[in-house]
Amino acid sequence: MTTTEPMMKKEEGRVTTKIEERTGRVPSGAYLGLAIGSMLVSAGFMLAGKKQIANFVGQWVPSLLVIGLYNKLVKIEHEMGFGTYR
DSSP: OOTTSOOOOOOOOHHHHHHHHHHTTSOHHHHHHHHHHHHHHHHHHHHTTOHHHHHHHHTHHHHHHHHHHHHHHHHHHHHTTOOSOO
16 A cells, blocks of 8 residues: 555444444543553552552553553544444
């Protein structure tokens, strides 16, 4: 495909489309809020001397941020007209 050809519309599976429809309703800031909340809860457990649970909760942060980033990219994709739902 050359740069002058229009981008081909991709087709997603039904499960992916359903997931994106539902997660698209969640505000992007919610994932950031959950990540920050996880950091605070983890710090609280660490201060309370519960290192293992603090590490477990602290590991949620990157996952939540990646999910939030994916959510944002999907929303941008659909706003640009490349998506399949809405």
